[in-house]
Amino acid sequence: xxxxxxxxxxxxxxxxxxxxxxxxxxxxxxxxxxxxxxxxxxxxxxxxxxxxxxxxxxxxxxxxxxxxxxxxxxxxxxxxxxxxxxxxxxxxxxxxxxxxxxxxxxxxxxxxxxxxxxxxxxxxxxxxxxxxxxxxxxxxxxxxxxxxxxxxxxxxxxxxxxxxxxxxxxxxxxxxxxxxxxxxxxxxxxxxxxxxxxxxxxxxxxxxxxxxxxxxxxxxxxxxxxxxxxxxxxxxxxxxxxxxxxxxxxxxxxxxxxxxxxxxxxxxxxxxxxxxxxxxxxxxxxxxxxxxxxxxxxxxxxxxxxxxxxxxxxxxxxxxxxxxxxxxxxxxxxxxxxxxxxxxxxxxxxxxxx
Numbered sequence: 001x002x003x004x005x006x007x008x009x010x011x012x013x014x015x016x017x018x019x020x021x022x023x024x025x026x027x028x029x030x031x032x033x034x035x036x037x038x039x040x041x042x043x044x045x046x047x048x049x050x051x052x053x054x055x056x057x058x059x060x061x062x063x064x065x066x067x068x069x070x071x072x073x074x075x076x077x078x079x080x081x082x083x084x085x086x087x088x089x090x091x092x093x094x095x096x097x098x099x100x101x102x103x104x105x106x107x108x109x110x111x112x113x114x115x116x117x118x119x120x121x122x123x124x125x126x127x128x129x130x131x132x133x134x135x136x137x138x139x140x141x142x143x144x145x146x147x148x149x150x151x152x153x154x155x156x157x158x159x160x161x162x163x164x165x166x167x168x169x170x171x172x173x174x175x176x177x178x179x180x181x182x183x184x185x186x187x188x189x190x191x192x193x194x195x196x197x198x199x200x201x202x203x204x205x206x207x208x209x210x211x212x213x214x215x216x217x218x219x220x221x222x223x224x225x226x227x228x229x230x231x232x233x234x235x236x237x238x239x240x241x242x243x244x245x246x247x248x249x250x251x252x253x254x255x256x257x258x259x260x261x262x263x264x265x266x267x268x269x270x271x272x273x274x275x276x277x278x279x280x281x282x283x284x285x286x287x288x289x290x291x292x293x294x295x296x297x298x299x300x301x302x303x304x305x306x307x308x309x310x311x312x313x314x315x316x317x318x319x320x321x322x323x324x325x326x327x328x329x330x331x332x333x334x335x336x337x338x339x340x341x342x343x344x345x346x347x348x349x350x351x352x353x354x
Contacts (some may be wrong), residue, residue: 041250146166163187166177306325
C-alpha cells in the first residue's frame with residue numbers, strides 16, 4: 001500500500017513537472033515567434049523606407065533639373081518668358097500634379113508664377129520682406145546650391161516645403177557671376193513624403209510614417225518628427241548634396257504578437273489536453289492497482305497460514321502476519337520491495353540449522 005501511495009505521489013509530481021515545462025516552453029515558443037515576426041516586419045519597413053528615400057531623391061532631382069533649366073535661361077537672357085515658365089510648369093505637373101507653385105524671382109522679387117490661378121497673391125512678393133522665407137533663400141544663395149526649406153507658410157495659403165534654386169549670371173571664363181535671382185518650387189507639406197503601405201504579407205503593419213533628418217549639421221527634419229519616438233528603422237540616404245537619416249515606423253505601432261499566435265496557442269492547448277488525458281488515465285490505472293492490491297492484502301491477511309509473494313526480481317510484494325511472526329518480525333518490518341536475500345539474512349537466527 002505504501003509503495004502504491006509513493007507511486008501515485010511520484011506520478012503527480014511528474015505530471016506537475018511536465019505541465020510546468022509545457023507552460024515555460026509555451027511562453028518561450030510564443031516569445032520567439034513574436035521576435036521573429038518583429039524582425040521580419042522591421043526588414044519590410046527598412047525595404048519600404050529605402051524605396052521612399054529613392055523616390056524622394058528622384059523627385060527632388062527631377063525638380064532640380066527643371067529649376068536649373070529655368071535658371072540657365074534666366075541667367076543668359078536676363079529673364080524667363082511667361083510662356084516658357086507655363087510650359088515648364090505644365091511638364092512638372094504632368095509628373096508631380098501635387099506641386100503648388102513654380103515661381104521666378106529676379107533680384108529676389110517674384111515676377112512670374114505658374115500655375116497663375118490661385119497663386120496671384122505671390123506676385124510681387126519680395127523675399128527680403130518675409131523672414132520666414134528669406135532664411136531658406138539666403139541659404140541657397142550662400143551655398144550656391146539647391147536647398148529644401150522646412151514647411152513654410154505661403155502668402156497664398158497653405159504650408160509647403162520649398163525647393164530653392166539660386167541663379168547666377170555667368171561670369172568671365174565660365175565662373176559664377178553675380179546673383180540674378182531664385183527659382184522656387186513649392187511642394188505641399190503632406191505631399192513631400194507620401195504615406196506608404198508596407199508589403200507585409202500578413203497585412204499587420206499598415207501605413208508607415210517617414211521622416212528625414214539632415215546629417216549635415218542643421219538637424220533639419222522633413223516629414224513627421226514624431227517618428228523618432230516610435231523606435232524607427234534607421235537608414236542613410238543622399239540627396240540635395242546632403243546626407244540624410246531616414247526614419248520609418250508603422251503608424252499604428254510595431255506588432256507585439258505574431259499572426260501565428262492563434263495556431264500556436266491552439267496547438268499548445270491540444271497538447272495540454274492530450275497530456276491531461278494521459279495523466280488522468282495513468283491516475284485511474286494507479287487507483288485500480290491500489291484497489292486490487294488492497295483486496296489482495298485483505299485476502300492474504302485472512303488466511304490461516306503464512307503467505308508470501310515475490311516478483312520476478314526476487315523482491316517482496318506482499319506477506320501476512322502469520323508468515324512474519326515465526327521469525328520475530330512484523331508485517332510492517334517486511335516492507336514491499338525487500339529483496340529475498342535480505343529476508344533470508346533477517347530470518348536466519350530463527351531457522352533450524354541444516
